[in-house]
Amino acid sequence: MGSVSLTNICKSFGGVEVLHDISVTVQDGEFVVLVGPSGCGKSTLLRCIAGLEEVGSGDIHIDDRRVNTIAPKRRDIAMVFQNYALYPHMTVAQNMGFSLRLARVGAEEMRAKVDEAAAILGLEDLLERYPRQLSGGQRQRVAMGRAIVRNPKVFLFDEPLSNLDAKLRVQMRSEIKQLHQRLKATIVYVTHDQIEAMTMADRIVVMRGGRVEQIGAPLELYDNPANVFVAGFIGSPAMNLFPALLADGQVVIEGAGTLPAAPDAPPGEQPVIVGMRPEDMTISDTGIPAEVVLVEPTGAETQLLARLGGQIVVLTMRDRIEATPGQRINITLPPAKIHLFDPETEASLRTPVATNRSREVDHA
Numbered sequence: 001m002g003s004v005s006l007t008n009i010c011k012s013f014g015g016v017e018v019l020h021d022i023s024v025t026v027q028d029g030e031f032v033v034l035v036g037p038s039g040c041g042k043s044t045l046l047r048c049i050a051g052l053e054e055v056g057s058g059d060i061h062i063d064d065r066r067v068n069t070i071a072p073k074r075r076d077i078a079m080v081f082q083n084y085a086l087y088p089h090m091t092v093a094q095n096m097g098f099s100l101r102l103a104r105v106g107a108e109e110m111r112a113k114v115d116e117a118a119a120i121l122g123l124e125d126l127l128e129r130y131p132r133q134l135s136g137g138q139r140q141r142v143a144m145g146r147a148i149v150r151n152p153k154v155f156l157f158d159e160p161l162s163n164l165d166a167k168l169r170v171q172m173r174s175e176i177k178q179l180h181q182r183l184k185a186t187i188v189y190v191t192h193d194q195i196e197a198m199t200m201a202d203r204i205v206v207m208r209g210g211r212v213e214q215i216g217a218p219l220e221l222y223d224n225p226a227n228v229f230v231a232g233f234i235g236s237p238a239m240n241l242f243p244a245l246l247a248d249g250q251v252v253i254e255g256a257g258t259l260p261a262a263p264d265a266p267p268g269e270q271p272v273i274v275g276m277r278p279e280d281m282t283i284s285d286t287g288i289p290a291e292v293v294l295v296e297p298t299g300a301e302t303q304l305l306a307r308l309g310g311q312i313v314v315l316t317m318r319d320r321i322e323a324t325p326g327q328r329i330n331i332t333l334p335p336a337k338i339h340l341f342d343p344e345t346e347a348s349l350r351t352p353v354a355t356n357r358s359r360e361v362d363h364a
Contacts, residue, residue, distance in 0.1 A: 001186040002063040002076070002153030003028045004049060009058035011044060011210075018044055020210045022058070026154075031180050031187045035197040036207035036233070042190045043158055045207075049188060050079050050156055062153055078147035079156040082163060084139045086131040093118075093127040096145040110149075117145040120182065121175075137168045144179070157189040161196065173199055194234055198222070206230050228273055228346040231339060237278045237303065242311040243343065244274040251338060255309030257288035260335045266349055273346070275339030278303070278316040287332030292323050306331065 004026040011019035019041050026032045034042040047053040049060060051072035060067050067075050086095050093114050100110040118124050121141045131139055140160055147155055157176070161169045177200050180187055191197055197204045198218045206213045206221065206229075214226040218234075225231035231239045245252040247269040251259045293312060294305040297320070304315040304323060308331065315331065323329070340349040 001028050001184060003030075003061075003186065004154055004188060005059075005061040006045070006049070007059045007061075009045065009048060009060070010056045011041075011048060011053065012056050017056075018210045019048070019055075022210075022212055024205055024212065024215065026186060026188055029184045029186055031177075031185075031189065031200060031202045032205060033189045033191060033197040033201035033203075034205045034207060035191055035194055036213075038192060040207040041210040042192075042205075042207050046156055046158055046188060046190045049154070050077055051075050076153040077156055078150045078152040078154075079158065080140075080143050080147050080160050082159045084131070084143045084163075086139060086142060088131050091128050091130055092123060092134070092142050092145075095131070095142055096123075096127075096149055099146065099150055113149040113151075114145070117148040120148065120179065121145050135168075136164050137172055140164065140172060141175075144176070148179075148183070153186065155185050155187045157187065159191055160189075161191070161193075169193075169196075176200065195236055198234070204234075206233060224348070224350075225275075225339065226348055228275075228341050231275050231341070231348075235277060237314045237316060239339070240276045240278065240281075240311070240313040241273055241341075242308075242313075244272055246270050246272045246340060246349075251340070253288060253309050253311075256290065259288060259332070259338060261340065262335045262338060262350060264350060265340060271343050272349065273341040273343050275341065276313065276333060277337065278314040279318075280333045280337040281313070281315045281331050282333060283315070283317070283321070283329050284332045285330060287330035290329055290331050292325055292327040292329060294325060295323050 006022055006024045009019055009022040010017065022045060034045060036042050044053060048055050051070065055068060062075060096117060097110045097114045100113060118127055121144060123141055123145060126134065126138060161172050164172060173196060201218055203215060203217055204221055205215050208229055214221055214230045221230060221234045225234060228241060232241055246261060246265060249261050249265060251261050251274055288308065290306040290308045292304055292306050296303040302317040302321055304317060306313055306315060306329065341347065342349055
């Protein structure tokens with residue numbers, strides 16, 4: 001396998017700059033996920049790595065080789081697309097072995113490679129079927145098998161699970177992660193689904209507006225978001241974010257009350273954006289008063305919408321509770337779980353967290 005190094009990558013379409021000075025390093029054997037909302041530039045960045053888009057400036061290295069001017073087929077990468085891109089008139093075996101046939105690999109060697117990939121993906125009994133005879137998940141496995149037979153240095157996945165139903169997406173997430181562990185492959189994976197990113201990645205690159213907001217391990221981003229955007233994007237349900245006042249170690253929520261801030265909160269008095277994760281908030285005998293607005297039981301958990309001062313917040317209760325709209329409750333959470341952000345810069349005030357806006361964050 002191989003490493004991927006992106007240094008100061010910029011890309012424009014006409015007069016519109018879509019990638020702004022991006023630097024990321026993917027280590028050999030690492031699973032890195034590019035995540036962000038639609039239009040953030042993550043697929044464009046992936047296509048630049050693949051050679052399907054030319055960069056405006058900056059360098060792309062695969063291992064120690066600069067590949068900016070090298071044709072896609074010579075970059076030693078394999079790409080799995082969202083729409084599978086299977087040939088309908090070819091069998092599964094023929095689809096998987098097509099790139100090898102173009103490379104004039106011998107029939108015996110090609111069959112051995114196809115059989116090996118089929119065994120890894122559980123496709124042994126489907127090799128003589130055609131794509132129309134397969135389910136969506138089976139087609140995606142074939143697309144993955146077509147990449148595996150090439151034994152590339154880097155696998156690129158462009159939202160491969162978007163066309164699958166919810167249950168199958170969960171299954172395929174697990175299968176792709178297990179595939180990575182089995183092959184020790186270097187993978188760059190694009191998705192807009194932060195759950196996919198959290199469950200699959202060794203590291204996540206959070207993007208917005210063609211820029212990298214933060215790079216880190218999934219739980220690092222969850223526990224220490226660098227700014228309001230990352231805080232609201234990583235986690236499901238999303239973090240509750242609303243204005244408050246920090247004064248003498250207390251978070252003052254207008255119309256509700258106060259909560260103690262974490263010991264590392266800035267001294268003095270200043271306006272802040274306060275962040276509270278739904279799963280960190282609990283109902284107790286003491287705390288700040290709130291009013292239940294809506295109760296949503298999901299089975300294993302219960303989600304409450306509550307009015308806290310002038311804000312609507314979401315709480316996730318792991319125990320089944322009896323609550324009704326209009327009921328008065330008290331909410332509390334540990335001070336260390338309260339996130340504080342600067343309302344002007346939207347950067348975290350709680351702990352310094354490195355972002356990619358000023359420098360590359362490399363893998364430790």
